[in-house]
């Protein structure tokens with residue numbers, strides 16, 4: 177094989193995540209029953225916890241390793257090369273950023289995450305939406321939050337212990353911590369199209385959730401916005417990693433598959449499609465690599481550029497997935513093929529942390545005549 | 551040592567200095583021509599080149615001994631980027647960026663002394679005579695023949711698509727001096743004065759209504775052997791060296807960003823009285839998607855420059871950049887057409903008694919769309935770039 181995607185965040189974290197994800201994928205592909213897949217993911221999560229990944233981006237004073245978003249990106253990138261069906265970005269990137277806005281109360285939860293005793297899912301807008309026609313609504317009642325409706329499709333580690341719920345209550349940002357087993361909240365479980373576990377939280381009608389308020393106010397609002405951008409950006413990192421691995425596999429497949437007495441790789445129509453995939457992938461890789469540096473640098477994040485990156489990567493990922501499925505012919509339709517799982521991972525990108533329409537709306541509302549950035 | 555020198559350069563101060571010069575010294579009518587998407591030819595390029603030369607900035611990409619500025623690659627990039635941001639005309643690129651590097655690399659001392667000064671001063675205008683009716687993408691099948699007689703070559707044949715031949719003083723041409731087993735062998739590069747006896751230029755009218763390209767006919771044209779670059783029959787290598795220079799042009803995304811900003815303003819203006827028009831919102835969304843993709847090319851371009859600075863092989867990056875930037879230009883051209891087309895498509899050329907008057911405002915977007923189709927054809931067509939990429943990706 178003559179094309180190998182270069183890692184964006186090379187190093188030990190990337191290597192170990194790539195290895196773990198590849199091993200997991202080899203087993204995952206053979207499991208047909210959802211229960212068997214869930215059991216495997218639980219086992220792999222234990223392995224991940226033993227490796228100390230949950231502590232990577234937790235501050236040192238909370239017992240973590242004090243790493244940065246770049247370290248999380250390294251893990252996420254390695255995992256995505258084999259479409260690892262676990263929420264590394266959300267659990268290790270988004271959750272710590274959310275909790276950073278919750279002061280001391282957040283610190284305790286972070287310590288639990290770093291110690292491996294807490295497995296926290298983040299219900300973060302706009303991942304939630306409507307479920308069966310009931311959008312989530314919230315109001316205060318004597319300083320206690322009252323919630324109605326549901327938050328759905330939340331990225332969730334296996335066997336979660338807590339749910340972080342972000343919401344706006346009468347104009348104020350609030351962060352709630354709901355322990356698993358709280359019977360005021362009903363759960364529903366799913367797998368995403370790429371096999372990752374997700375959860376719906378149903379609050380019913382005007383459910384009073386005493387004792388769940390972790391923090392409220394401006395700092396929570398800012399942390400939520402930042403966590404959301406980080407989630408969207410890490411989805412971009414995953415997209416580029418998945419594209420690179422998928423391109424490698426597509427090239428290998430076309431080089432080996434013989435039809436009309438010749439390898440498919442000899443047909444120009446297919447070669448050109450591969451060249452187009454390569455160019456799209458290189459462009460996305462350059463864009464995300466540069467943003468990784470800018471996010472790691474001191475100072476404010478380049479918010480508009482991050483939004484634009486997600487806007488670009490969503491549809492680009494879908495096109496990439498569709499083309500690679502086509503290039504594999506019937507094999508592209510099979511669950512068994514590793515490339516198919518990467519393609520399904522890519523199909524998900526567009527819907528994570530704000531879909532294309534919501535990004536367009538946000539960017540246009542901000543300043544439709546905005547000039548090019550630095 | 552190298553790193554130390556770079557660390558001491560204040561790139562932002564440099565950018566400000568270039569910007570100030572461009573805004574105060576580049577004649578406003580030249581910049582307006584670029585802003586209005588007007589044709590840029592010899593007059594615009596050479597007028598600006600003379601001003602840059604007087605400042606000592608005539609040829610930043612040349613070695614200092616021939617008039618280069620001694621800037622590092624980043625400064626050169628900032629220079630190109632800033633001039634484009636200010637809507638300055640391009641420099642006479644065929645001369646400065648195409649033939650001059652070949653002269654500097656492969657020319658004799660005498661040839662450098664003869665030709666480089668006219669180029670840097672913006673006094674001698676050049677055109678590129680490569681393509682022929684039977685040799686486009688497959689350039690190596692070129693047939694224009696040069697036969698050596700004494701200390702002259704006698705040239706017979708035809709070139710086509712020669713940009714600016716009608717305004718040029720000199721042509722650098724690829725001609726066939728021998729027929730070998732490989733068609734890449736036996737090709738020679740000659741520098742041909744455009745006023746040579748037996749040389750005829752015939753204009754080609756292109757779909758955009760402009761006259762930029764030409765046919766050039768050679769009928770027993772005599773060219774001194776002293777005008778040959780390098781060895782006889784070895785020019786394929788020189789030509790490829792030149793093309794590798796041409797392709798990285800796309801690493802400068804300033805023209806893309808300028809066109810993006812201009813298109814955005816035009817869309818706002820075009821729909822000023824119909825702010826709720828669904829087409830307006832649709833175009834604005836397409837502009838956002840294009841912007842995001844342009845930032846990718848910008849990042850790729852920066853990576854290419856870092857690769858050159860650190861002497862890493864460029865590999866496939868220049869083909870990727872050429873494909874992306876030409877496609878993105880066309881995407882913007884298309885948005886321009888979609889915004890104005892309902893008004894101008896049916897009013898492309900003004901006829902009748904009003905002919906002397908200016909055409910319909912906004913018609914330049916239509917011209918630009920038509921003109922821009924060539925971006926994916928010249929400099930190695932998109933299909934040819936994909937062939938090149940695929941060969942590397944599949945290893946055969």
Ligand SMILES: Cc1cc2nc3c(=O)[nH]c(=O)nc-3n(C[C@H](O)[C@H](O)[C@H](O)COP(=O)(O)OP(=O)(O)OC[C@H]3O[C@@H](n4cnc5c(N)ncnc54)[C@H](O)[C@@H]3O)c2cc1C
Pocket residue numbers: 677678679680681685686687688710711712713714763924927928929930931932933934937
């Ligand atoms: C505006 C303009 C300015 C130009 N200026 C100059 C100039 O100054 N000097 C100069 O020498 N030339 C110039 N050219 C010529 C340019 O380099 C050629 O047009 C180009 O090389 C393509 O050759 P062709 O036009 O013969 O097209 P062809 O080679 O005939 O190609 C026709 C179509 O087939 C495709 N194609 C060709 N080969 C393959 C293949 N192997 N696989 C798949 N698809 C293929 C091409 O991509 C194209 O789509 C200019 C052209 C234009 C349009």
